[in-house]
Each structure stands twice: as structure tokens, then as C-alpha cells.
Amino acid sequence: MIEMVIEQRRRSLGGGLDVGRVLPFAKRRMVGPFVFFDHMGPLDVAAGAPRELDVRPHPHIGLSTVTYLFSGEIMHRDSVGSEQVVRPQEVNWMTAGSGITHSERFEKARAVGDHLHGIQAWVALPTEYEETAPAFSHHAGADLPQWSEAGVHGQLIAGSAYGLTAGARTHSPLFYAHLDLDAGAFAEVPAGRRERAVYIATGEIEVDGQRHGAGHMLVLDAHTSQLRACERSTVMVLGGEPLGERYLYWNFVSSSKERLEQAAQDWRAGRMKLPDADHDEFIPLPEEPPAQPPAMS
Template sequence: MAENPILMIIPARPKDLGGFEVRRVLPFAKHRMVGPWIFFDHMGPAEFAPGPGVNVRPHPHINLATVTYLFEGQIQHKDSLGSDCAIEPGDINLMVAGRGIVHSERETVARQAMSRHLDGLQLWLALPEADEEMAAEFHHYAAADIPQVEHEGAVLRVMMGTAYGAISPVKTFAETLYVEGRMTAGAHVAAPEAAERGVYVCSGALEIAGQRVEAYQMAVLNPGAVELTALQDTHFVVIGGEHLTERHIYWNFVSSRPERIEQAKADWKAGRFDTVPGDDREFIPLPE
């Protein structure tokens, strides 16, 4: 019997981040990573009345890269390198923690004064072992710089890696795939190739190998050709890339070495990380 194209379905689980709920897909107990991707949060869709919304105080990361992508809304990113950047819908915000970085994610005072909508994805990439201790970097790519391909009822944005004949300008370390797709009902496309792949449905529903995949579910795919069919107007993303060695994760720290995480915990408690210029009056304490 031929292998089922779907290895497993991972449901998004609600996670409260202190007044703001996200849908967490990765890490999952039975499948912690998809290629180099080790963390996957769907932020929203959420409606905020005037007042506090997204207000994430300064916190540290090591040995990973964060990739923030908004469908709607705006977040102000600040970090210990001095970066101060508004993330707008369609932009790619790539923060490479390397040996260590601190950042905050907030909304401006002007946005807090209005009713607003937020929807987007916060993902983390594990860095290859050779790059884990590199110097921290920050890269911001405007929406207009991300290649887009249209194909018979499908609009596909190649955010990282290579797919559908397009090459993203976004910096990668391991072999990495990240594609956003929007399809009208009845449209279908082949899933892009990668050593490991996961297809997450943001809204709508897909049919994959005769199986229905609902909104807020990720289908982890086996290798081989797989077709994605929209059962209704559907918004989805595909993540994937090469398989990396085991990673350990604690709070905001990811590393191939558990002792490195212990060092980062001690460094954060002792105040040895750099601070965020203009946002250094508060921070998130290490969970005990």
C-alpha cells in the first residue's frame, strides 16, 4: 500500500500570553520540528478595543532566528542592536539571535488609542549548529520585495527559500521553505518540495490526499508529490526545509546544547544580556 501523504495532523492549541491568546502549533509533543522550524504561533485573528493589546516586554533569545509575518495589523519591533522597526502586513521581520539578543514587541500609543485587528504568524527557526553562536543580526524585508506567483486561482508568496520558480531574498541558514498561499474554492496547487514540510490552514479548508484539513490545523507531509485543493476560499502557509539535529527548548531559549541554555538562564537572571535602547525600564523575568 502506498504511504499516506499525510504523516500527522497537528491541531493548534490555545496559549495565553498574558491577556492575548495565540494558537500554538509547534513545538508539538509527537513532532517537535518541521525542518528547521521549531516554534509556530498563530497570533489572532484578534480584535482589540482601544487600550492595551500586544505589549511584549523585553525578553532574550539565543541560537535561533525569529520570523514575524503579519496578515493584518502592526507591531513595533525594538531590539538590543538598536533596531526600531514597524512590522506591516506582508513584511518579513527576521531577527537572528545567534549568541544572544533582547527584543520587545509592542503597539504604538497611536494604535492603542483605536479599535484594531491583528492577525499573523510568529515562527522560530533553529540555527544550524555552526551558526548558533554567530553575532546577532536584524533584517527587515518590505512586502514589495517578496516574490509572488499567481496560478489558476492561487496567489503564492515565496517568503523564504525557493518555490514555484521564485526565489525569496530573505536570508536563510539551513535549507528553509516558507510560502503563503491564498486559493479560491476549487483551486489546487502542488505542495512545494522540501525534505520536511508542514501545511497550516489559517482560514478555510484544504483537501490533501482525500483528507480534509481544517482551519488551525497543520498537516505534516511525508516526502513525495502532494496536491493541495481548496474546499472553500482558503488561506494557508507551507513551512519546511532540511532536518536538523535535536534541539532543546526552554522558554525563549533554543540550543543544540542543554548546557548553553543553562548559561543563558544564568545570564538573564544576572542581567548580562544587552538592553533594548529606549525600552530598558522593564523586562520579562526568567520563569522559575
């Protein structure tokens, strides 16, 4: 049974870059530890695009971010010294913990043009790990197990599912996978987690006799275990154990409102280190905290 259907809401990140915001949603703030979910693009960018398209340095606390692309290229730089391009079907996994800053630049797009399409997600950290040391890891190849069977072509992005385990270090039990489905193919939704969802990036699928198209997240009950592709489709399946209430303030996530205020003061006062290779500009703290974070992860 489908407990809820969440339709993406279009949001502008500036510079011509729009995203489909899925989580947080007013009636469903999280799915397991997943507290933020943006569908980026698809967007064709011509060579010579302005720098305003980039996501300038900005801060995070209390979460891990995961960048996953279907197409295009993004350059990541952060305050722990990482400088890493992420390409399709690779993963940049960044744990903010006690605090990190980073930028995301579309350098290839500006140079030669690009077709940008992907997912940005935030995974809240358990309370005991909210102040862990910040870290970054890049994953490709064997770190992201793949399989292909009966018209389902899958890749595990993070966590454990389908008898496989991905390489990124996660701090709570979860799964996150990318499935490409041929028309008519059936796919299993991993069981064993209290909260689960399916996001349709392209195409149309059927669950429990109901059809749903691209841009929709289906939050599932504990019993629904299968979906069918009505046409060639790309879906993300995700889930995990609930962590308890989390508060969001701009790009910060915490179980404590006081910690959010401290993070805001630190950013406003310039106490959070910028990336060494990208410190000439940054996104200032909004004067009024928005209801939902404006920046990508």
C-alpha cells in the first residue's frame, strides 16, 4: 500500500538552475534518515554559461550529503581539502558532522556545455554522530555494486540491499539504489526497513494497481514489495530506520534548535573554514531562515 504520494515542487537555485524539491515535505519531513531530496534537471547548459550557475561555498552540520548523477559533471571542493569531480553513476559522500563547507561548480558545462541530470540527497546523522569529524569519500566501480536481471539494471548507491553492500560509510541502517527498468519489468523494493520510498526520475511505474509518473515519490507501507515499469523508467529506491525529529535551518540539520542557532552564528561570523581551493566567495546566511534549504547539498 502507498501511504503517501509526494510531488516535486520546482525551486530555483539561481543562475538558471531549477530543482524539483521532494523532501522535506510539509506532511512528511523524512523517510528513514533521508531528510532532503532534490531532483536536479534535466537541464541543457550551453558553453559559456555564467558562474551564477555554480553553487558557491556554503556550510552544513549534522548530516551526510550524497551527489548522484544520471548525466553531466560537477566539481566538488570542500574545507577538509577534497577536490573531486563526480560523474554519472559515481558517488560523492560527504559527512558534515560538526561542520564542513563546500562548493559545487559546473566547470565542464561552462567550458564545453553539458546535460545536467541527477539527485541531491541529505541523510541525517544519528544523535551520537551529529558532531562527528567532517569527512569526504568518492565511490565508483566496485564500491557501487551493480546487477542486471529480467529487465532490471541496478546500482547500489549506499547501504545494504539486494544482498549487496555499497562502499560509503553510513552511520545508520539504510539503503539507496538506482534502478533502470525496461518496459514491463518488475523490481523488488527492499524490505526490512521501517520507512521506505520510491522516487520516479523518468518514465511511469505501477504500484498496487496505481500508475505514477516522473517527479513523484511514493512512500510505502511495510508490506508493499514490488513495482512494475509501465514504460522504460528510472527510479530511486530508498529507506532506513527513523532517527527522531530533526530541525532544518537553511543548510543545517540537527536534533537541537540551539545547535542550529550556533551554526548560523558561526557562519555569519566567519568562523567556519572555506575550501582552500575555493575561498574567494561564499553564500551568505539568509537574513530570515527559509522554511526549506535553498542550496544543493
